[in-house]
Amino acid sequence: MKKCPECGNPSYDGAPVCGNCGYKFPKPKVKVPVQEDIFEDRPIINKNENEESTIDIIKENKIVIGTILLITLIVIGIIIATGPSSDMTKNVNGTNKYSDANFTFSYPSAWKEINGSDELHSGAIFFEGSNNTRIEYYNSTSDLSSISELNTQRASSAQGSNAKINTIQPIQINGQNASNVILENSNGNFTRYVSLLNNGKIYVFKIDGKTMNDVTSNEIESVLKTVKY
Incomplete structure (x- = not known):
């Protein structure tokens, strides 16, 4: 009211x-x-006391998670280090390794891989060594059956290019028969061919240098000693 x-x-x-x-x-x-x-x-x-938070779960499993992350990083590192399949692999002792099917050799990491061309051997690779020495490696099929035949063929080829034969001899590389031919070119430079014959394949190192010492240096000889096939 x-x-x-x-x-x-x-x-x-x-x-x-x-x-x-x-x-x-x-x-x-x-x-x-x-x-x-x-x-x-x-x-x-408030969550149920029995329910674990995401942070608690991570804390409890941090060892497992850490291990998984570590393995992942290692795998990624290996992939980055090796890259796609390659014939070139780097070693820890200052040398690189080249593999060509069953044929391998090691060379100083100081050697630079350079561009080059060989009309007869399209798969050839080229390096620049000490004193501007140029090293070419290639392989090709061959119907030759002996080092003697190989030397004869190399001598005929040299005569056709007006080069003087300085050295022509059979040698051995790690117990395998090989051919060693050194030519003095018309320009005064030297070219050395070290050839290995095996199962219908001929593996060749062609070394170009200004002097005889360049193509027969300890550096070149150390590479030849690493050849395996």
């Missing part, structure tokens, strides 16, 4: 006017509910 402020007559709470004097009661203020703030803090929901 409420009372009229003019005459004091009692009226019910929802009456718009006083039934005695006609006084108009003011409209009651409607209380608007406070809108919920979407950014207000929410109560933290």
